[in-house]
Amino acid sequence: MVGQSAAEGRKAGRAGMRLVGGTALAHGEAVRLDGVSIAFTLKGGKRYVAVEGIDLAVMPGEFVAVVGPTGSGKSTLLNAAAGLLKPAAGSVTVFSSALSGLNGRAGYLFQADALMPWKTALDNVAVALEPQKVPRAEALARAREWLAKVGLATFVDRYPHMLSGGQRKRVALAQMLIRDPEILLMDEPFGPLDAQTRQIMGNLLLELWAANRKAVMFVTHDLEEAIALADRVVVLSAGPAARIVGEFKVDLARPRDISEIRLEPHFHALYKEIWSCLRVEVSRAYAGGPA
Amino acid sequence: MRAVPREDDDVDDEPENAIVSRLGLLALQILVGLVGFAIWHVLTVYPILGAPKQIQFFFSTPVEVLKRTWMEMTNPEIWGHLWITLQETVLAFVFGAAGGIAFGFLFARNALLAAVFDPYIKAANALPRVVLAPIFALWFGLGIWSKVALGFTLVFFIVFFNVYQGVREVSPVVLNNARMLGMSERGLLRHVYWPSALTWMFSSLHTAVGFALVGAVVGEYLGSSAGLGYKIHEAESVFDVTGVFAGMLILTVFVIVIDTIVTLIENRLLVWRPQAGGQG
Incomplete structure (x- = not known):
């Protein structure tokens, strides 16, 4: 019964996709993401399907926000796009080639603190260039530039615990x-921050993104944030076996002030x-839903 | 003078609205030491518990002990003994830490190896290491190497377990982030696993150095011709209680000096930590 409704949802998702997909191809x-399902094996050996039959594409330069109630598998979806999780079914394609292993063309901003606590702000940023074999001196210079861009020019020598x-x-x-x-x-990058800081960070993100437009997949549970930032908002249903239940174009003019x-x-x-x-999904999630 | 307060380095973290000022605290700490010496002095010099001569045979007197300690410290012979003990301690620590780090990494990164060797490591760690001292004396002779070996068996397991834990408990978010930055396995080892393991190792540094010293002194005590343990054993074998106490006092000062150096190194290397010496 659940499987049936999920299959219907997938069909509906595909139909919705075609609208955007016409130019996409x-x-x-x-x-x-094509028909992506992700499942976990729980402790008792039971299988938990987080998301099922997800079709979603992000164009270069497009800012897509994914919203959904808690436990709808939003982060799971992002992890599949990053290559951190392998989908149980379906495929992930990155610039027309199938993804295997980690997605090397993607950057990931985590919800939790992901900085190396034993490195200063400068070293944390500079170390990101090491895999590209950038000479140390140049990496440091570029890291300084980037820290200045995000407004931390005077904080380069701080360790993460000394920063807010x-x-x-x-x-x-x-x-x-x-x-x-x-x-x-x-992945809900500004979730742990207070309301004002969130807006400031959102504006900073938009400003940096406007200067160099990349494909963005932004997961949040905050609909206001999603609309304010994105070109397109994708709504996920309540989990388990969450699927896409709606897609909306956000045709607000840019540049925007959040x-x-x-x-x-x-x-x-x-x-x-x-x-x-x-709303339907949120109330389903809080009512306990099938879980 | 400072025979009593070994835990005084913890007091430094006291908030500013502490009950007493730093100076007042120091005065109180010294007072406790003085009162201790005074009680010792009164009980051994005056005929309260029995004839002073007899009491002094067992307990000596603080003045005698201090006099002897001063005499020993000004005699160049003691520096030779200290040097031997220091060598043994440092060697035991260096080898034990190196072995612990190497195996800690290896086992943490290789689940099968860890699972297979688990019972043996637990068994080896459960063995009271002191019983190995005679065997080590047999294998490595009465020189410093039998003491280094004993200290090694103590230090190794402490560092091993901590490094193992440190590598296993690297924050998955930090790890995933580093991987998303494109770091290779070598990069992860250098920038994530290694610093994380070091943190755990440093949190056990005081214990590890302490155990290296225990290995050295116990080894000397059980069979050697030099070192602080030997000094104490020598005094004990002729019922020279004053000599035993003086040796203990010198040993205590030695430990405090080493511990202070370790604290300095720790603070230098763990500047990034919210409060150096916290977690663990």
Whole structure:
């Protein structure tokens, strides 16, 4: 019974995809998930299907936000795109070639602190260039530039524990962007921050992204944040076996100011429209749902 | 003078609104030492528990002990003994730590190896190491190497378990982040596993150095011709209680000096930690 409804959902997802996919095929998507299902084996040997039959593509230069209630497998989806998780079924394609192992063309911004606590902000950013065999002196110079770009020029010698949560995120952002990845994967990166810092970080992200547009897959549970940032919002259903239940284009003009855009009438209209879709899933998730 | 307070380095972390000022605290600490000496002095010099001569045979007197300690410290002979003990301690620590780090890494990165050797490592660690001293004396002679071997068996397991833990418990987020940055296995080893293991090793550094010293002194005590343990054993064998106490006092000062040096090294190497010497 569950399987049946999931299959229907997949069909609906595919149909929705075709709208965007028409142009997509011409340019080649940055990331493409085809019928992706991800399952975990639980302690008792039971299988838990997190997401099922996901079709999702992100174009180069496109900012896609994925929203869904807690436990809908949003992060799981991101991990599949990153190559950190192997899907149980379906395929992940990166710039037209099948993904095997880690996605080397993607940068990943984690929700939790992911900086190396034993390295200064400067070293944390500079070390990201090491795999590309950039000479140390040049790596340090570029790391300084990037820290200045994220507003931390005077904090280069600080260790992560000496920085605030927002500052640590700035360092992580610089660490991710210095490698110039073609795909940015972000897993509720500003989730742990307070409301004001979140807006500031959101604006910083948009500013940096506008200067050098990459494909972005941004996972969040905050619909306002999703609309304010993204070109397209994808809504996931409540888990387990979450699937895509809606896709919405966000046609707000850029450049945007996150704290101002919320006041626009069109923002409200979009919010209402997407929320009516998301609300069902959120209440299902809180009612306990099938889980 | 400082026979009592060995835990005083913990007091440094006291918040600013502490009950007493630093100076006041130092005065109190010294006072405790003085009171201890005073009680010892009164009980051994005056006929309270029995004839002083008889009591002094067992307990000596603080003045005698201090006098003897001073005499020993100004006699160049003691430096030879200290040098031997220091050598044994340092060698035991270096070899034990190197072995512990190497095997800790190997086992943490190779689950099968760890699973197969697990019972043997537990068994070897369960063995009270002191019983090995005579065997080591037989194998390595009465020189420093039998003591180094004994210290090694003590240090090795402490460092081994900590490094093993450190490598196993690397934050998965930090690890995944480093991998997403494109780091190779070698890069991960250098930038993630190694610093993480070092942290754990340093959290056990005081214990490890302490055990290296225990190995050295116990080894000397059980059979040697030089070192602080030998000095104490020598005094004991002729019922020279003053000599035993003086040896213990010198040993204590020696340990405090080594411990202070370790703290300095630790603070230097773990600057990135929120509070050096915390976690663990």
